Amino acid sequence: MFKILIADDHAVLRIGMKQLVNDDCAFCDPVLFGEACNGQEVLELTRKENWDLVLLDISMPGRDGLDVLNELHHAHPELRVLVLSMYPEDQYAVRALKMGASGYLTKDSAPEELAKAIEKIMNGGKYVSAELAEKLAFDLGDPHAGPEKLSYREHQVLRMIASGKTVSEIAGQLSLSVKTISTYRVRLLEKMRMKNNAELTHYAVQNRLVD
Numbered sequence: 617m618f619k620i621l622i623a624d625d626h627a628v629l630r631i632g633m634k635q636l637v638n639d640d641c642a643f644c645d646p647v648l649f650g651e652a653c654n655g656q657e658v659l660e661l662t663r664k665e666n667w668d669l670v671l672l673d674i675s676m677p678g679r680d681g682l683d684v685l686n687e688l689h690h691a692h693p694e695l696r697v698l699v700l701s702m703y704p705e706d707q708y709a710v711r712a713l714k715m716g717a718s719g720y721l722t723k724d725s726a727p728e729e730l731a732k733a734i735e736k737i738m739n740g741g742k743y744v745s746a747e748l749a750e751k752l753a754f755d756l757g758d759p760h761a762g763p764e765k766l767s768y769r770e771h772q773v774l775r776m777i778a779s780g781k782t783v784s785e786i787a788g789q790l791s792l793s794v795k796t797i798s799t800y801r802v803r804l805l806e807k808m809r810m811k812n813n814a815e816l817t818h819y820a821v822q823n824r825l826v827d
């Protein structure tokens with residue numbers, strides 16, 4: 617029995633993913649599915665049961681999806697996680713892989729890509745699209761700063777600034793001091809070679825880092 621936990625806050629998408637797996641992933645038949653609609657449910661279900669694979673959306677209510685991924689990796693380092701997200705692959709895939717994901721797939725990918733990704737991951741590999749793999753090859757050695765150069769916390773602060781939160785609001789939400797958040801802000805401005813919050817927000821919106 618192959619056990620897959622599908623984590624997405626949209627019931628229709630969970631149903632669709634089940635159908636795709638059942639139709640296209642003959643190598644993992646039969647499949648027992650579990651469902652979670654937020655990050656907390658993902659963490660609770662992975663504590664209670666063993667799963668072969670988690671299909672994880674990183675944009676769900678409650679806890680930040682990358683934070684959930686990070687906790688999953690530390691609590692269950694052997695657990696395979698395929699991130700399925702609406703966020704652009706070139707902005708999030710490398711970060712997700714560094715944080716322990718086994719693969720990254722955008723939700724607008726062709727259905728057969730899901731089967732390819734699952735098969736590769738379950739055979740011990742990592743999965744990104746051919747387009748991203750080519751881009752990464754060209755980007756090797758690129759001296760220009762970008763979001764991949766940011767730490768997880770810096771990236772999180774960038775997205776929260778872009779969503780309109782103040783330093784004080786971010787500090788409260790992350791249970792950190794205002795001084796610490798201000799330090800993260802200074803660092804990410806330096807790494808992104810930007811001058812102010814307006815430039816950070818413009819970049820984040822233009823590159824679909826925020827909803």
